[in-house]
Amino acid sequence: MNMFRARLTLIFIVLIGCSVLVAGIFMASMLRKSYMDSLTVSMERELHVIKSTTDWAYQGTEEQMYQYYSSKTALLRQSADTRITFIGVDGQVFGDSEHNPRTMDSHTEREEIVEARQYGIGYSTRFSNTINRNMLYVAVPVQKGSETIGFLRLAMSLVEVEKSIRNVWYVLLGGLAAVFLLAALISYRVAFSITRPIELVTKVAQQITDMNYKYRVSVNKKDEIGQLGNAINRMADSLQLQMNRIREDESRLKSVLENMISGVVMIDRDGQIVLLNRSAEEILGFSSQELLGKRFDQAKQQFEFTQLIQECIDSRSPLRDEMVFYYPTERILEIHMNPISQTEDDWSGMLIVLHDITAVRRLERMRSEFVANVSHELKTPIAAVKGFAETLLAGALNDKETAHSFLQIILDESERLNRLIGDILELSKIESKRIPLQFSPIHLESFVNNCLNVLNTQAASKDIELSMLVPEYIYMEADEDRLRQIMMNLLSNGINYTPEGGSVTVKVEHIMSGNDSGEGDWVRFTIVDTGIGIPRKDIPRIFERFYRVDKARSRGSGGTGLGLSIVKHLVELHQGNIRVESEVGVGSKFIIDMPLIHS
Numbered sequence: 001m002n003m004f005r006a007r008l009t010l011i012f013i014v015l016i017g018c019s020v021l022v023a024g025i026f027m028a029s030m031l032r033k034s035y036m037d038s039l040t041v042s043m044e045r046e047l048h049v050i051k052s053t054t055d056w057a058y059q060g061t062e063e064q065m066y067q068y069y070s071s072k073t074a075l076l077r078q079s080a081d082t083r084i085t086f087i088g089v090d091g092q093v094f095g096d097s098e099h100n101p102r103t104m105d106s107h108t109e110r111e112e113i114v115e116a117r118q119y120g121i122g123y124s125t126r127f128s129n130t131i132n133r134n135m136l137y138v139a140v141p142v143q144k145g146s147e148t149i150g151f152l153r154l155a156m157s158l159v160e161v162e163k164s165i166r167n168v169w170y171v172l173l174g175g176l177a178a179v180f181l182l183a184a185l186i187s188y189r190v191a192f193s194i195t196r197p198i199e200l201v202t203k204v205a206q207q208i209t210d211m212n213y214k215y216r217v218s219v220n221k222k223d224e225i226g227q228l229g230n231a232i233n234r235m236a237d238s239l240q241l242q243m244n245r246i247r248e249d250e251s252r253l254k255s256v257l258e259n260m261i262s263g264v265v266m267i268d269r270d271g272q273i274v275l276l277n278r279s280a281e282e283i284l285g286f287s288s289q290e291l292l293g294k295r296f297d298q299a300k301q302q303f304e305f306t307q308l309i310q311e312c313i314d315s316r317s318p319l320r321d322e323m324v325f326y327y328p329t330e331r332i333l334e335i336h337m338n339p340i341s342q343t344e345d346d347w348s349g350m351l352i353v354l355h356d357i358t359a360v361r362r363l364e365r366m367r368s369e370f371v372a373n374v375s376h377e378l379k380t381p382i383a384a385v386k387g388f389a390e391t392l393l394a395g396a397l398n399d400k401e402t403a404h405s406f407l408q409i410i411l412d413e414s415e416r417l418n419r420l421i422g423d424i425l426e427l428s429k430i431e432s433k434r435i436p437l438q439f440s441p442i443h444l445e446s447f448v449n450n451c452l453n454v455l456n457t458q459a460a461s462k463d464i465e466l467s468m469l470v471p472e473y474i475y476m477e478a479d480e481d482r483l484r485q486i487m488m489n490l491l492s493n494g495i496n497y498t499p500e501g502g503s504v505t506v507k508v509e510h511i512m513s514g515n516d517s518g519e520g521d522w523v524r525f526t527i528v529d530t531g532i533g534i535p536r537k538d539i540p541r542i543f544e545r546f547y548r549v550d551k552a553r554s555r556g557s558g559g560t561g562l563g564l565s566i567v568k569h570l571v572e573l574h575q576g577n578i579r580v581e582s583e584v585g586v587g588s589k590f591i592i593d594m595p596l597i598h599s
């Protein structure tokens with residue numbers, strides 16, 4: 001832009017300089033002409049005066065003529081400030097106010113003489129070799145009667161004229177220089193006022209190119225530059241608006257992507273990974289930095305996965321597959337691959353969506369295992385009922401004693417079946433959280449006492465001692481029926497898996513958090529027996545449905561294998577937790593922690 005301003009300034013200066021120069025030349029020539037004109041007129045006048053006041057018709061010998069005219073010209077020289085020359089008709093000089101006429105050559109060819117002879121007056125301006133100066137010559141013929149006898153010539157040095165013209169030039173040049181300076185200044189200002197707004201507009205355009213949309217042109221003019229500025233401002237407004245919209249969309253999309261549970265990976269048409277959301281990082285066990293910009297086949301991914309991507313790229317059609325991934329942990333992933341196509345036959349890459357379906361598949365497996373287990377559990381008593389009923393029908397009915405024992409077995413098995421179905425229904429109710437808990441304050445001492453009373457007969461039949469250690473003051477908030485279910489299950493397990501003469505004890509403790517309101521306090525139930533204990537390897541599994549350490553013994557005791565799983569669910573519904581410590585042959589200890597109150 002400065003280049004432009006400099007060029008504009010230069011053009012202005014040259015234009016102004018040229019016009020001043022032309023004006024100067026014109027003025028100088030005018031001046032010279034008017035000087036010369038007035039000089040010529042005055043010389044003419046002088047010439048006529050000289051011609052008429054002096055006798056120029058003298059004739060004599062050559063020597064006499066020299067003397068006469070020389071003295072005349074010398075005399076006149078004193079009163080006129082000009083050179084006076086008398087020239088004979090044939091060109092010979094007879095008198096000259098500045099020079100010896102004898103040494104002078106013939107003047108017949110001098111321009112002014114030729115003109116004077118022809119037109120009655122002659123002018124000439126030339127350099128005089130005789131006196132080494134530019135001179136103006138004016139000549140008139142001298143007549144005697146009608147005969148021309150010679151020429152009278154006045155010559156005036158042009159030094160004065162030239163000096164005044166030179167002075168004029170000096171003044172002009174000085175003026176010119178001043179005008180130049182002024183012109184330079186003015187044209188710079190003018191150029192500045194033209195280029196400055198353009199510079200501003202350019203600067204703003206540059207800022208917009210660099211994505212700084214907040215800059216605006218501040219041009220207040222109404223001319224084309226002003227309009228350009230306004231157009232740029234409007235463009236910046238619209239760009240800013242569009243950019244904001246794009247950024248908003250982008251951040252919305254980004255937050256959707258980042259908060260998605262599914263992993264999303266995008267691969268461009270060159271096979272490079274160009275996008276990876278947080279879930280994808282977690283699922284694949286690689287950070288974005290490790291994967292972005294890498295080709296999919298160099299991203300250290302499982303071979304089958306890489307192969308599937310290749311297959312999708314080759315076929316350019318959507319693919320779906322399920323795959324077990326072993327890194328970072330073992331999981332089952334559902335993979336959807338979709339080519340991103342812009343037109344029918346062009347494509348810009350592909351989108352991979354990953355779902356971790358490990359939990360879903362585990363649940364499905366558990367469900368089907370549960371169904372298998374349930375069927376299996378139900379089959380055993382039904383088979384017994386069926387078998388004994390068939391035997392009875394086949395004739396055993398006649399033997400009264402056998403018939404009685406068989407019918408007893410049928411009754412026991414159907415009771416077991418009933419219990420089993422009851423437990424299964426209960427468990428499914430609890431699991432689906434269909435029945436909400438009814439919280440009420442429970443006085444634990446009387447509550448535990450009641451539970452023990454119910455089981456007294458059962459314990460007494462095995463000579464097992466039931467005891468409790470409960471502080472009198474403790475009240476807790478819980479669903480009483482559910483809490484009773486928990487206690488009864490654990491206590492009857494204790495009685496069941498403890499040989500005769502043993503003991504089962506319930507201990508209740510108040511674990512305080514130091515908060516007066518009781519919030520954050522816990523109640524710990526410990527049910528200890530002196531029974532057969534649970535082998536270490538089985539401890540992690542005893543809360544699973546239908547899991548039994550010793551199937552025969554459990555069945556013998558009428559167990560369904562569902563009791564502990566119901567207990568665990570109920571404890572968790574109360575925001576509590578349960579764990580077990582046990583040693584084979586010594587006994588087991590079930591420890592439950594539950595919040596004292598529920599907010």
Ligand code: ADP
Pocket residue numbers: 493494497529531532533534542547548549550554555558559560561562563564565588
């Ligand atoms: P069950 O109806 O068979 O008792 P549970 O779910 O109540 O089913 O218990 C699961 C298994 O855990 C039992 O089969 C038993 O092997 C073991 N078990 C539970 N409680 C005790 C205990 N107090 N002492 C020893 N083993 C126990």
